[in-house]
Amino acid sequence: MRPLSYARATDVDGAIAAVARRDDGAFLAGGTTEVDLVRQNVLRPGLLVDINDLPLNLVEDLPGGGLRIGALARMSDVARVPGVVARFPVISQALLLGASAQLRNMASMGGNLCQRVRCSYFRDAASPCNKRDPGSGCAALGGFNRGHAILGTSDKCIATHPSDVAVALVALDAVVHTRGPGGEMAIGIDDFFLLPGDTPEREHPMEHAELITAIEVPGAPVARRSVYLKFRDRESYEFALVSVAAAVRIQDGTVAEVRLALGGVATKPWRARRAETALLGRPASAASFALAARQELAAAMPRPMNAFKVELTQRAMVRALSTLTDGEA
Amino acid sequence: MNTEIISPPVERGPETGTVALIVNGQARELRIEPRVSLLDALREHLGLPGSKKGCDQGTCGACTVWVDGRRVLACLTLAVTCEDREVTTIEGLSAGGELHPMQAAFITHDAFQCGYCTPGQIMSAVALLDEGVTDDRQIAEWMSGNICRCAAYPNIRAAIRDVRDAAGGE
Numbered sequence A: 001m002r003p004l005s006y007a008r009a010t011d012v013d014g015a016i017a018a019v020a021r022r023d024d025g026a027f028l029a030g031g032t033t034e035v036d037l038v039r040q041n042v043l044r045p046g047l048l049v050d051i052n053d054l055p056l057n058l059v060e061d062l063p064g065g066g067l068r069i070g071a072l073a074r075m076s077d078v079a080r081v082p083g084v085v086a087r088f089p090v091i092s093q094a095l096l097l098g099a100s101a102q103l104r105n106m107a108s109m110g111g112n113l114c115q116r117v118r119c120s121y122f123r124d125a126a127s128p129c130n131k132r133d134p135g136s137g138c139a140a141l142g143g144f145n146r147g148h149a150i151l152g153t154s155d156k157c158i159a160t161h162p163s164d165v166a167v168a169l170v171a172l173d174a175v176v177h178t179r180g181p182g183g184e185m186a187i188g189i190d191d192f193f194l195l196p197g198d199t200p201e202r203e204h205p206m207e208h209a210e211l212i213t214a215i216e217v218p219g220a221p222v223a224r225r226s227v228y229l230k231f232r233d234r235e236s237y238e239f240a241l242v243s244v245a246a247a248v249r250i251q252d253g254t255v256a257e258v259r260l261a262l263g264g265v266a267t268k269p270w271r272a273r274r275a276e277t278a279l280l281g282r283p284a285s286a287a288s289f290a291l292a293a294r295q296e297l298a299a300a301m302p303r304p305m306n307a308f309k310v311e312l313t314q315r316a317m318v319r320a321l322s323t324l325t326d327g328e329a
Numbered sequence B: 001m002n003t004e005i006i007s008p009p010v011e012r013g014p015e016t017g018t019v020a021l022i023v024n025g026q027a028r029e030l031r032i033e034p035r036v037s038l039l040d041a042l043r044e045h046l047g048l049p050g051s052k053k054g055c056d057q058g059t060c061g062a063c064t065v066w067v068d069g070r071r072v073l074a075c076l077t078l079a080v081t082c083e084d085r086e087v088t089t090i091e092g093l094s095a096g097g098e099l100h101p102m103q104a105a106f107i108t109h110d111a112f113q114c115g116y117c118t119p120g121q122i123m124s125a126v127a128l129l130d131e132g133v134t135d136d137r138q139i140a141e142w143m144s145g146n147i148c149r150c151a152a153y154p155n156i157r158a159a160i161r162d163v164r165d166a167a168g169g170e
Helices: A012-020 A034-039 A075-079 A082-087 A089-096 A101-106 A109-114 A165-171 A273-279 A286-299 A308-325 B038-045 B101-108 B118-130 B136-142 B153-166
Strands: A005-008 A025-028 A047-050 A059-062 A066-070 A175-180 A183-188 A211-217 A226-231 A242-251 A254-263 B017-023 B026-032 B064-067 B070-073 B086-088
Touching (some): A012 A047, A059 A082, A066 A082, A075 A089, A075 A101, A082 A089, A089 A165, A089 A242, A226 A308, A242 A308, A254 A273, A254 A286, A254 A308, A273 A286, A286 A308, B026 B038, B038 B064, B064 B118
Parallel strands (some): A005 A047
Antiparallel strands (some): A059 A066, A066 A211, A175 A183, A175 A211, A226 A242, A242 A254, B017 B026, B064 B070
């Protein structure tokens, strides 16, 4: 690992100021992605500002049934908060299906949203990669891309976003709160994650030294009946090939309200709005679910190695919706 | 924000400096750079080679230790971030020369072949019971962050079940 300096922040503004005054400054939270990527020379900070002592680790109930999740709350802690388990099971499940127990104890919620892609060409610090070295090309386009994205891709980048919990948060219209040299911002989570387009190096709208302080999840009674379904190559401790965050309310046999988002198949946590629109007012049946899933995947741009994801994603969507509506169709 | 009253924290490094740690209940001082991982600090600077370096990238779990009582990966933790926190390694698990019940159960159940992953397995196994994980299927899931190349998994789980049952669990 390259030499670096270190500072432990005791207040939010001090942390921001410390990172802001150096171009090569970066925040250090759980470190589960960052320390790894620094060691591999993918990230090259000259200063790490340790924010783990900042008072940003609470999970609080909001009026109206929502949640305010402090950016430094750990994945393992958030997963077992009673209000999360009861009102937002999809969040708890997504957290517990990610990483390992040790990593969940370390990794913060804010860091989870900022985690970098698992594309091996990004991480090898050698191959052409427009994310790591803008303009150098994308080795994944003609390389081993079985795990790569089929939605939201560009000819500059096809890496999938690796987070599980972000998929649940996108389905629930969470809001990302940030603070930086320019003040405070509240960013709808679907706008927080950027498509690669021509600038895959830009993954979120935050500026240098801007820090996530909290994630707010608005109250959503529909989420009481929600599920996170994840398919992967191994039974545990593996990133998703396909995942689905789903919540649904059935009234008189038809879909009255639905939230759907996909992981493992897109360049950002993917809100399946086409499928949602297709489902509203339709019978809660496997046929409706399959039709909606097909409409969502109509825009897929598969490659020979990951073409299987088109079918797998549709089946996963049908499975998730069927699981939630079993007995009501 | 008002920049006049903000005082950024003091920068340390990149040169070697003094880092004060509490490891297995003992205050220890070492001279290291900020980039040194907790794992390297333990093994190379503090004479505690029980925590193992398998992958050094947060994948295998061989370096599992506890920081403030929570199991974490020492390879992805910078040692300097552990100042003012309590670090516990496999060397600190037993007291007074007596094996911890989990260590004894691993021997009873032959829960290893080469033994390289064993310290991490045991640090995870003890933590897992503290976390309230009890049923057999949960044990497998919650131990998935500790890889055993020799595939001693059935015996590792048997050892954990024994300790769980002896403690009055399910």
